Amino acid sequence: MLFDLLIKREINLKNELLSGLTVALALVPEAIAFAFVAGVDPSVGLWAAVVVGFVTSAFGGRPGMISGATGAMAVVMTAFVVLHGLEYLFAAVIACGVIQMLCGVLRFGKFVRLLPHSVMLGFVNGLAIVIGMSQFGQLKHNHRVVFDEHERAFAVAGEWLSGGQMAITLSLIALTMAIIYLLPKLTRAVPGTLAAIVATTLLVQLTPIESVTVNDSVREMNAVAQEKTEKARLFEQEKPQLLVSQVDERGREIAASQIEVTQSAPSRQAGRFAIPSIPLNLESLGIVLGLGVTLAAIGLIESLMTLTLIDELTETRGAPNRECMAQGAANIFAGLIGGMGGCAMIGQSMINIRSGGRHRLSGITAALALLAFIVFPPLWNCIGLIPVAALVGVMFVVVIGTFEWTSLRLWNRIPASDFLVIVAVSAITVVSDLAVAVASGVVISALVFAWRKSHHIDAEVSVENGVKRYELTGPLFFGAVTSFRELFTPADDPDEVTIEFQHTKVYDHSALEAISGVCQKYRNLGKSVTLCHLSDECQTLLRKADPELAPSIAEPDCRLAV
Template sequence: MTDPLRNLKHEWLGNVRADLLAGLVVALALIPEAIAFSIIAGVDPKIGLYASFSIAVLTSIVGGRPGMISAATAATAVVMVTLVRDHGLQYLLACTVLTGVIQIAAGWLKLARVMRFVSRSVMTGFVNALAILIFLAQLPELIDVPPMTYALVALGLAIIYLVPRFISVIPSPLICIVIITAIVWGFGLDLRTVGDMGELPDTLPIFLLPDVPLTLETLWIILPYSIAVAAVGLLESMMTAQIVDELTDTTGNKNRECIGQGVANTVTGFLGGMAGCAMIGQSIINVKSGGRGRLSGFFAGCGLLFMILVLGDLVSEIPMAALVAIMIMVSVGTFSWSSIKALRTNPRSSSIVMLSTVALVVYTHNLAIGVAFGVLLSALFFAAKIAQLFRVTSTITPDGRTRTYTVEGQIFFASAEPFERAFDFREAPDSVIIDVSKAHIWDISSVAAVDMVILKFRREGTQVDLVGMNEASETIVDKLGVADQPGAMDKLMGH
């Protein structure tokens, strides 16, 4: 058997029992969340449920990260609120299709590699913020409810954490759902159930074109939302994929995952569903329940559709207390508790980045804004640190006629000003040698700084030789430098 076929068989059939059981747990947990996210977006619950089915199934087939669960999410729902309010459901469906096309293009362009620029501090902040948001999302189910709800949530948590010590064959979250549902039914308790969140659909989704005018005006309406949803979706998906990589000690194909997310969203828009992406909470439920292969995501999607169409009456009776207990477990398991202890030992800049990411994500409920700010802050701290490693030393010949400046470190926008200040232009020896063999010239700011130093020395009648440039530095200086051009000083000064 060839390697591709062997890999395909392993991804689908290498963990069948655990994948099926994990997929069942995920399917149950997807129902209330899909309904809640539909409400957030301002659409009928079936829009989120159809989306969760379609996206989960398609990403399990064409995605690049086995074991990761994708469906309708809050991160994408909040971006689409204004579009639905101002233009209606059909524009949301058109937006979902275009979102998918943009994500497919991102995968073909291999934009997943930009994840290399997301630091560990930002990742930790993202995870911690998501854990807090998952917990906060459960609070409405814990406020102004009968006291028995608290008892059942506590019982559910006890089952989830204690049962695995004695039973490992069946995922403890599934046991939690069964036992708490049986208690509520057996004692006839009047508690909030899944059915109270919205009516479940009773028909299969139908393939239809979004009913919008095929005009440039429509494109300009949906394009900004599609770009935003595509960016948020890919960001959360890539981060979730990285987390699942670490949890399972395996590696997924990030660029294939971008394409898979795009295919799923494009098809979902034609099936009457809203855009979605990877779900870190459901992915962790899947992994902790034993799900590792593509079968878990596929069965989660198919199981979701089967439950709402065939077992809808039973599913609607599942107490929310059971699902709240599962999501609290996810919240606790998602949060990086070691990062709290590490605040005392980590560099202050890393701690500031992590805490800022958490604070902004929780405050805005927008993962993209928080992560973008964290990445920007990381870049600023990194630039400041690299700039501090820069130095210039000098020696002069015994006759005082030639001074040699030795530059060490990185010359770029953050170190350009210190570079200029390191030279004494009033000394005016006969000649100056600037040795950059231990340095690297990076950008237009550093080239301008080098030009300015050369021109200031020449203005004082000093001959200047720039020596030791590596090939990359020489290339950028030859391309952007103006020191040897007529009117060079005026060009540098912007005249």
């Protein structure tokens, strides 16, 4: 059985600890990169990874799943931080947590089971593509601030590595991937991912090979992020006084200018408990709730879908509602200590599962190891020596393992509409975000289902003793009401008509309205209708919807005469 709550496995302490350490190493550049995307200090992303990772691993509904700062949530934070600042972001993260906990209390987590498998495949493929595409940014250097005329906002652009630098970087990526694939064939005593990171780091540090390290990347990201924030602040100050025709030109001038960036302290130091300092009024509440709802939706969708994926990989079953509660509590705490919030991370979760992490200990170990990297400078210095190329190689392996390659062979084996959903969800995940992609996939799947089922309503017609009998088959719901109405010919029918519902089921209000409408047509012609084998619930609803239906039970077998 795929989902078996009774399966019990002994904890492999070595695998759990080594998997957690491997995940922690992979979390460092990801947390920094996502903080950079959101336009906040790297420490804000790192503390979010620590808090969200620890709380969800310890109390969440899916042992083995890793949570932290994610790109899906970081993307929607970018403009918000520029417009409203860090304190509003922290307040929005807290609001996100409250909403997620409310979803857990109301047991909304179970609705993830309603997601079609085609949406799941599209989600996994799209996310794999997004993770892979994000790694190509590591093949650039000399980052600078530019002005995006389309968005009328500042962005960061870089130049591709060239010549020997590109060759060295690609070689280190290939070496990392080769070790991860080949080492398990020789021994499983050490996770291949951890061995690859250590080997590549030693190669770079003990030989003349030069490669960008985590330390180098953090310094450059920090400097460019501060420059971007300062230029955006100056632009927002000047924009109200500019003519529309002057906005783009002034934006380009500010982007190209040399601005001295002062190393000012942030409004609140990450890692220290504090209530966000924002005005307590309705305007602030509206601003905070707007982002909070968006973050909550994205976080829950990504977390619950990742939970389902890990369920399938481990042949166990997680607790979606418990995960909602844990994610909410984690984000509340993250907002209070100056973190950017987060949710489940499919990439790191795959690293953990494939490295042998199956229990809560691996996630807790990852969070505590990441905390140690932040708190103890010697450990942070060791992490800083890791080549970024090694971490890119790790993520490429995750991409290859995450993408459902078998889905490419389904194009002529499954209905075309289902394959369209897979492609659509994958594409929308890449060009937009996860929440929009999943919602679009569900809507497309629902419309396709409704269209198919709308043609399944039919009736066998017979006439006996002057009474015309319609014996219905198939579901009756909003998509089938047109076909349902077309089955009847009130003007041509005799004075007595029977509609038999024994082999059909009435699903929604649209169906009830269609039944009432058909009966009304017969009434207007002075003809009588008997509705047979309607459920008690349908009879009650029909009486409430249309009192003129003459609600009298004709026979003990629940026949309603009209």
